[in-house]
Amino acid sequence: MRKVKTYQIWVLAMAILLILAGCSSTGETEAKEKPQRPILIQGPMPIEAEKFAERLENVKVEEAGSTFEFYIGTVEGYPVIVTKTGKGTANTGAATALAIEKYNPAAIINQGTSGGHDPALNVFDIVLGERSVNIGALKTGDLAKGEGIEPTEWKPMDLMASEGSAGEDPDAENIRYYEGDKELLAAANAVKDTHTKGKVVEGTIGSADFWNNEVDRINWIHEKYGTSVEEMETASAAQISAAYDIPFLGIRILSNNKTNDGAYNPDTAAANQDYVFEVVKEYISSLSSK
DSSP states (O other): HHHHHHHHHHHHHHHHHHHHHHHHHHHHHHHHHHOOOEEEEEEGGGGHHHHHTTTTTEEEEEETTTTTEEEEEETTEEEEEEEEEOSSSSHHHHHHHHHHHOOSSSSEEEEEEEEEOOOOOOOOOOEEEEEEEEEEOOOOOOOOOOOOOOGGGOOEEOOSSSSOOTTTTTGGGGOOOOEEHHHHHHHHHHHHGOOOSSSEEEEEEEOOSOOOOHHHHHHHHHHHHHSEEEEHHHHHHHHHHHHTOEEEEEEEEEEBBGGGOOOOOOOOHHHHHHHHHHHHHHHHHHHHHH
């Protein structure tokens, strides 16, 4: 009788062990099969996206609408998606929201060319977006017909200040900055020596749907907002990324600088993508070490 009981206990113990082992194995399999969230790289125009997309492995292309293209591939085995967003804040905001909903990225980098606002920066210098700002959200003064236009008196307008009328809310007369993700900034700074055609600095990227060629206007924005460069995309991508709580960084190279007569150079777009590729590899390395 004692032997029978001992055998029954042994059988029960082995059954429990097998069940536990099966649960453990299932858990490990599920953990291994859990897909990695991709890194999303944005570029407004083909010249600002396609060179990077050429570096991807195992590429397939998906399209959405008539503007957005997604090059889906890998870098060193890690999923990376390059998207051509189209120019401007509306295209970029839409492309960012669409990509987040479709692909659930782990991080987003918006990169491309820009015009200089800081006379200390030269063509081929790169600005890491420690912060970005919408420099096109403005509230004018209250002037009657015939009283003229006073652009230097226009005030910033924070469109996220309230759900009421931003034009009537005094809290909306502030500048809203979107901070660049610290870990993405760390990865970008870690490889800045790989960019040998200019320097790499942290700064403020200003975005709006305008193209400034008036140096006095550029200087006014630079003084008002502390901008290093201007372009048409980063702040809108930063705004949508913040709404979804996705780590974000803007990386912009100066293709020209009106404040110091820096002439436009189209080769800057490719140089920036070369550098961003190194940033992505560094960031992937940091993710794998967690």
